[in-house]
Amino acid sequence: MSLHTFDRLISLLDAGGARYRVVDHPSAGKTEEVAKVRGTVHGQGAKGLVCHVKGNGIKRHVLAVLPADCQADLAALAKGVGGSRASLASPVEVATLTDCVFGAIPPFSFHDELLLVADPLLFSRFDELAFNAGLLERSLILATEDYRRIADPKPVSFARLTPS
Incomplete structure (x- = not known):
């Protein structure tokens, strides 16, 4: 959706x-x-x-x-941001706040009204992160430490590992 x-x-x-x-x-x-077509491990993906x-x-x-x-864990996310409950935004809100469709949202916020948070688990498992970069057909593979330094997300523990 968004070359911009x-x-x-x-x-x-x-x-x-x-x-x-x-990676196109x-x-x-x-x-x-997506991990298979990128040539990465599933856990390297940064899901937004x-x-x-x-x-x-x-x-x-x-x-x-x-x-x-x-x-x-949306309850943990809400608590980590100071709220009491959290829910997923609508497709219209996602498009407005990110200029992207579901699945193509990079782990960066370019909107003043969109607080960026990341679970610390994202930084401890892989040297590189992979994510769709505004388009469903284009991904970036980025050094994890460069992501943390440049994006500077607020750390909030809200991720649960899924059984394999």
Whole structure:
């Protein structure tokens, strides 16, 4: 959907001296399938979920990033951001806040009203992260430490490893 998001992402990474490579591939539906076409391990994927967090005086949108082989604990996410409950945003809200469709959201926020958080598990397992970069047919494989340094997400523990 968004070549604009891809271009912004590349400019940000280049300005930050990031180590990355671009992978063009056929669109794939599930995170396991995308990992295969990228030539990466499933857990290297950085999955981004746009969520609403509400309660305790909080009402905000959050881009929650976690390893692709994990599930999001939305209650833990809400608590980590100061709220009491969280839910997934609608497709319209996702498109408005990210300029991307579901499945193509990179783990970076380019919108002032979208707080970026990442589960610390994302940083401890692999030297490189892989993610769709604004388009379902284009991914980036990025050094994990460069992602953490450039994106600077707020750390929030909300990921649960899924049984294999």
